[in-house]
Every structure is written in structure tokens, then in C-alpha cells.
Amino acid sequence: MKQRQPYNPDRHAHPGLAAIALLEAGKAVLAFLAAAGLEISGPAPLRNIVNTLVRRVGADPEHGSFSNLLDLITPDTVHVGVIALVAYGLLRAVEAWGLWRAKAWASWLGCISAALYLPLDVYAIARHPGWASWLLLAVNVLVVWVLARDIGKRRPPRNA
Structure with missing residues (x-):
């Protein structure tokens, strides 16, 4: 039976971990940028994007469930979204750091x-x-x- 080699904690011995760490770090950066953009722009651009998407699929944004969705996009819900993006970014950044350090x-x-x-x-x-x-x-x-x-x-x- 083949003897298993002892684990080497050096990240250079595990190039896959380093590659995944870089991928996760990229996700963290994108999440932080999205959070910053959402916080800076506020709810108006997001409402315009949703309104455009609703019209593109042929629905009426003034009536029905899409109207309710647009009503939910407020400064408070934008702040909740920003908090969620920052939390996701932090999770990915911590994971990237841990993978980089094996x-x-x-x-x-x-x-x-x-x-x-x-x-x-x-x-x-x-x-x-x-x-x-x-x-x-x-x-x-x-x-x-x-x-x-x-x-x-x-x-x-x-x-x-």
C-alpha cells in the first residue's frame, strides 16, 4: 500500500489554493466596489434599472408585483443591501487570506x-x-x- 506523504503547509506546495485565494479576493473586491457604488448612488439608479428591466420584459411597473418591488427600493433597503455586500466581501476576503496562508x-x-x-x-x-x-x-x-x-x-x- 502506498504511504501517504505528510501534509506540507507551504502555500507554494498547493498552487490550487493560491489560485482559489486570488479568485476569492477578486470576489471580495467586486463586493466592496458594488457596496460602495450602491451606497454612493442611492436607490434612484437601482429603481431606474429595475423599471427598465420590467418594461423590457413587457410588464407594467406601475401595477402588480413589480410595483411592490419598486416600492421596496428605499434608502433603508439600499443600506441593508450595502451591509449584505460588505458582509459577503468580508467573508470572501477572510477566506482568501486563509487559503493564501493554507x-x-x-x-x-x-x-x-x-x-x-x-x-x-x-x-x-x-x-x-x-x-x-x-x-x-x-x-x-x-x-x-x-x-x-x-x-x-x-x-x-x-x-x-
Whole structure:
């Protein structure tokens, strides 16, 4: 039986962790930029975007559930959205830092959070098949595989 090598905590020994760390750091930056843009612009541009999208699908933004959606876009709900984006950005930044430093908890966090997206990715392919949906699924499967493999390598070898 092949003897398992002891785990090497050096991030350079795990290029997949560094790549995923950079991906997560990018998500954090995008979340922070979105939060800043939403906070600076306020609810008016968001209402205009939703209004345009509603008209584009042929619905009437003045009546029905779309009217209720537009009524929900207020300065207070924009602040809630900003808080949610900042929290998401912080989570991704902490995960990126942990993966960059090859921390076990970061591999667990990343593996679980990426795995949670897999059913949504499959649903997206079923609803909107295309290269973008397939690429997103492939990236998330790869992230889960790399992080699960890292978690598995961290387990102490069994004594025969």
C-alpha cells in the first residue's frame, strides 16, 4: 500500500489554493466596489434599472408585483443591501487570506460555500443552457475538488 506523504503547509506546495485565494479576493473586491457604488448612488439608479428591466420584459411597473418591488427600493433597503455586500466581501476576503496562508478552516469554508452553489449551477444550466452556465459549473466543481483534496491531504495517515 502506498504511504501517504505528510501534509506540507507551504502555500507554494498547493498552487490550487493560491489560485482559489486570488479568485476569492477578486470576489471580495467586486463586493466592496458594488457596496460602495450602491451606497454612493442611492436607490434612484437601482429603481431606474429595475423599471427598465420590467418594461423590457413587457410588464407594467406601475401595477402588480413589480410595483411592490419598486416600492421596496428605499434608502433603508439600499443600506441593508450595502451591509449584505460588505458582509459577503468580508467573508470572501477572510477566506482568501486563509487559503493564501493554507489554513485548514479556509479549505473547509471554501469547499462548503462552493458546494452550496452547485445545485444552483445545475438549475442555471437547465434553465439557460450555454457556455457561461457550463463554465460556472466547471469552475465551482474544480474549486470543490481542489479544496476537498486539500482537506483529505490534511488528515493524518492511518497506521497500518
